[in-house]
Amino acid sequence: MKIGILQTGPVPADLVSEFGEYPGFFVRMLKPYGFDFESWSVVDGVFPESVEDADGWLITGSRHGVYEDHPWMEPLMQFIRDAIAADKPMVGVCFGHQAIAQALGGHVEKFKGGWSIGPVTYRFPSGDKVIHAYHQDQVITPPAGAETIASSDFCTHAALLYPGKALSVQPHPEFGDAYTRALIEKRGPGVVPDDTLAAAAAKLGTPLDSGEIAEMFARFFRERTIS
Structure with a gap:
């Protein structure tokens, strides 16, 4: 099965040599499940010729x-x-989560409650899961037909299931500690409040x-279900 990755934002230039670009994060995460991959930098205006160019689609995060x-x-x-x-x-992941919601009639905005960064506990139907977050924007109103399947104390609609069609999450399962630390130390200062950065680093x-x-993503791509 071929997964097309739509890159909607670049890794900060000073981090690319160490971490690569975002499509590579997802290739590493999902390669064990036997998928093939191709990516398009839509942030640079490079789009697939057709939705038929892949068997399934993944939309990355973005600034x-x-x-x-x-x-x-x-x-x-x-x-x-x-x-x-x-x-x-x-x-969809982070921006991808928001983009699917917006495209299908939901509403996204810059959350007045500020930023969520670092390891966060999300409540899923199968139990609590800790995943890295790095966002301020949120899905405020999901589209008709979307089911909220995860939330946190900070983010009400942290994962959405569009039954048989799409699955999206606000946090970043593709991020490890090293990349999140790099964002906190090199990209966060002056943008994110210092106390939020310090709490995330801790x-x-x-x-x-x-x-x-x-595993949930892989199952959804193959079976259109999350369990």
Whole structure:
């Protein structure tokens, strides 16, 4: 099964040499499940020719907001709608989570409660799972037909299931401690409040359940279900 990865934002330039670009994060996470991959940098205006270019689609995170006016934003929204209409399973992470919701009629905004960063406990139907977060924007109103399947104390709609069609999560199961630490130390200062960064850094090292989310993604791509 071929998974097409739509890259919606770059890794900060000073971190690329150590960590690579975002499609590689997901390839490493999902490669054990036997998928093939191809990626397109939609943030640079590079789109697949057709939703048929892959068997399923994954949308990455981004520093951009889905409400921002960029030349690639509306084509991405249309691609999401077209892929869903063509019955291609879709997974979204962080920005991808928000983009699917926005494209299908939900509402996303910059959360007035601030930032969520570092290991966070999310309540899933199968139990609590700790996953890295790095966001301020949130899905405030999910689209019609979407089911909220995870939440945290900070984020009400932290994962959405569009039965048989799409699965999306607000946190970053593709992030490990090293990359989150790099973001905290090199990208956070001056953008995120110092106390939020310090609290996030103090939680690094907390055991993560990212592998369970990777398994959930793989199951959804293959079976259109999460359990």
